[in-house]
Amino acid sequence: MIIDCDPGVDDAMAFIAAARWADLVGITTVAGNVPLVHTTANACRLRSLLGLDVEIHSGADGPLVGVQEFATHVHGETGLGDVVLPESDRGADSDDAVGYLVETTRSEEGLHLVPIGPLTNVALALRADPGLADRVASITLMGGSALGVGNVSAVAEFNVFADPEAADEVFRSGARLTMIGLNLTHQVRMGAVHAAQCRTVGSPVGDAMTGLLEFYTKFHLAEEEVSDGPVHDPCAVLAVTHPELFTLEDRHVQVELAGSHTRGMTLVDERGARASAAANCRVAYGVDADAVIALVMQAVREG
Ligand code: BDR
Ligand code: CA
Numbered sequence: 001m002i003i004d005c006d007p008g009v010d011d012a013m014a015f016i017a018a019a020r021w022a023d024l025v026g027i028t029t030v031a032g033n034v035p036l037v038h039t040t041a042n043a044c045r046l047r048s049l050l051g052l053d054v055e056i057h058s059g060a061d062g063p064l065v066g067v068q069e070f071a072t073h074v075h076g077e078t079g080l081g082d083v084v085l086p087e088s089d090r091g092a093d094s095d096d097a098v099g100y101l102v103e104t105t106r107s108e109e110g111l112h113l114v115p116i117g118p119l120t121n122v123a124l125a126l127r128a129d130p131g132l133a134d135r136v137a138s139i140t141l142m143g144g145s146a147l148g149v150g151n152v153s154a155v156a157e158f159n160v161f162a163d164p165e166a167a168d169e170v171f172r173s174g175a176r177l178t179m180i181g182l183n184l185t186h187q188v189r190m191g192a193v194h195a196a197q198c199r200t201v202g203s204p205v206g207d208a209m210t211g212l213l214e215f216y217t218k219f220h221l222a223e224e225e226v227s228d229g230p231v232h233d234p235c236a237v238l239a240v241t242h243p244e245l246f247t248l249e250d251r252h253v254q255v256e257l258a259g260s261h262t263r264g265m266t267l268v269d270e271r272g273a274r275a276s277a278a279a280n281c282r283v284a285y286g287v288d289a290d291a292v293i294a295l296v297m298q299a300v301r302e303g
Helices: 009-021 036-050 097-107 120-128 164-171 192-199 204-224 232-241 289-302
Strands: 002-005 026-029 055-058 112-115 138-142 177-180 189-191 228-230 246-255 266-269 281-287
Touching (some): 002 009, 002 097, 009 036, 009 232, 009 289, 026 097, 036 055, 036 204, 055 097, 112 120, 112 232, 120 164, 138 232, 164 246, 177 246, 189 289, 192 228, 192 289, 204 228, 232 281, 232 289
Parallel strands (some): 002 112, 026 055, 138 177
Antiparallel strands (some): 189 228, 246 266
16 A cells, blocks of 8 residues: 555554554655645654654645645644644655656555545656556545535535545546545544543554544534544555445546535535446545544554
């Protein structure tokens, strides 16, 4: 698995899950929740925290079109809430995420590419080498939404909204796509109860997860008056490592680029045989949320 990410509170949780459950080959970073300088530094710090021996390559510092959207109100100014991880003594291995994605998928076929941030790096890699779409076992992305559930707008999800043109190119690439959208991740929620459990672990990973969940819970309490929040990004990692926990349906998915109210929406054709075009994506609808949360908690305990 290669993770393309913008850490990010829930990206950090995805790192914890991947360190335990995935055969992680490498990490690329993109601007998204916070600027690239922070997403890359956070990825390096998380690599050290988790003792991961993988390369990190930074990539795009903004979308293909338009200006960068950040989500600092969700993730804090530097991306990991108020969790301050020790500085890493190893920096990024290069600033050529696109070259890394192209070369690594050439030297090792059958990798799963797991984008959990805006899709800019992935789109640029597909532009550089369209054959990448066939070489990867899947692009299993956290992004978009079925059933019209948005978070940035009524209908748009952040990772797609932050670079709709890139998402559009990925959805039209012909790659084996799996979409882990908000309709799915809103079913997998962690909060204060889990933070308290993580606190008892008594390890650097346990402490980091405690802080991440506490920050996240504060945000959701203030915004939505609920004591837990959706843990989006770990779902994409676990959809690759534990596919039996997810229910997927083939669908045709298009990204809305022009709508004045709907830009960044993933338009999922739910009409079955009457759909306007053949399915280009497996869309996740169902999940064993308790099992996913149990895997995340086990990763924290054993991290
Ligand atoms: C997605 O947007 C980001 O804020 C999260 O890290 C996640 O990848 C959820 O919409
Ligand atoms: Ca993310």
